[in-house]
Amino acid sequence: MYWNENIECADRAEMQRVQSERLSNMLKRVYENVPFYREKLKEAGITPDDIKSVNDLHKLPFTIKQDLRDNYPFGLFAVPQNKVVRLHASSGTTGKPTVVGYTQNDLEMWSECFARCATMAGVSNHDIAQVAYGYGLFTGGLGAHYGFERVGASVIPISGGNTKKQLQLMEDFGSTVIACTPSYASFLAETVTAQGIKDKLKLKIGVFGAEPWTNEMRSYIENTLDIKAYNIYGLSEIIGPAVSMECECQDGSHIQEDHFIPEIINPETGEVLPYGEVGELVFTTVTKEAMPLIRYRTRDLTKLIVGKCKCGRTTVRMAPVMGRSDDMLIIRGVNVFPSQIESALMEVYEKSPNYQLIVNRNNNLDTLEVKVELTDEHWNSEVKEIEMLKKRISDNITSLIGLHASIKMVEPNSLPRSEGKAQRVIDNRNI
């Protein structure tokens, strides 16, 4: 089942023709209406006429999140305020929030994209869709809401939280679809198990996104709730959820590339990487009216998969996000992400342990030390048990990233407990 077979299954030449035409129109609009972009293109010595097709995309300058902050709140809008019908904003943990605006056509396009995604997961007008994403400034709730309505599903706009009520309505209304963050889905699954009410539910499809999740989480949710769990990807700067979505093959997420053209770049140099290589995901929105973005750097690391999918769609797919480009380390010329170290640890540990990466340079040679907290499950009383654990971790890391890491076991709860590079990585190289 496709929502829009013409475009989702278009051949490559047709897709590129659509993209090129839309790209060119978008550039003309922003050049005329957004002083920020006009200046930026002038600086780069480019006029919209220089970009003849999608193959010229790499000539355009990048846009970064700071540009959105610098132009807070409406500086990047390409339409007058009377055309803007909706405003969303990110929470903005550091500094000012980032604001995004939508025209009526933008909302139409968003619903269309979400409807394609919902159809990919098998959602139709026979379904009852419970939207447990937060409604409000966050794009998750309203994005899912109008998308499910578009396919004709009966939408329950319950928003996030209030687990008791979620489960009550899920049972009483017979919800067949649940849309929320994967961590909340895990929590719901735990609660359903604890209350022994699984048999009273009719759930069959989960549409989960807005945060990264692991395959372990997916299996846990799928097995506990007896549903198929699909990843949906998006970011508010681009549109919100529905930038890409997994089909039933669960082999990468199909990007709605007639609206959002993806590229993968080397985060250090900005150079475009060929399909299949891991780098930073960049999007150019070619149909958005209120706030088009040119080569917006998402800071998400992934790779692109081309070629017709088993589901029949031909749109480019993206692999699950592997980490943030800010987190990337280059050690002896090898790209290393803390998330890779974490997955190496997960082969040995039951739960993700606290760890820290320490990079040093001795005699012009980079060294990587991984500090890991010892947990009770790994030893009894002997040195050899701990030495074997260290060897297993070290072997896993070597096979995953191709670098030797020296492992140092540390006491439980002795490492700082926080997400993000600041605590996870100590780089002493001064480069």
Next chain:
Amino acid sequence: MIIKQLSIFLEDKVGRLAELTEILAKNDINMSAFSVADALDYGILRVVVGRPELAAQILKEAGYSVKMTDVVCLAVPHQPGGLYKALHILSENNIAIDYMYAFASNVDSATVVLHSDDVKHLAQVLQDNQMELVKSNKIYQV
């Protein structure tokens, strides 16, 4: 017959060992025997204490990785060949000792703490050969 030994992982050997002995002292827990197994950048303290369950709980709360392990405590008389006799019996019975350490318990004998894969079997073999094992009620009070 079987004695509960605590094993504690020590990342910073000297500083953490001092802290640990202070915690036990403050909680009025007596240490009968201890040894430190020394690896490159950490150590494992093995200790026999009075009230091992309580000690384990207190140390866990203080943030240590603590494991409780079964060991056998053998009384070895202070005379030539005392230890040899016991070890000879074990080797005759194909029992490999993972680690051992000794402490003086009184004028006449020393106590040797022994650990192997199968501690019950170890205790049985020693007893069958008329070796004297120290009972738990005695050892925890030493």
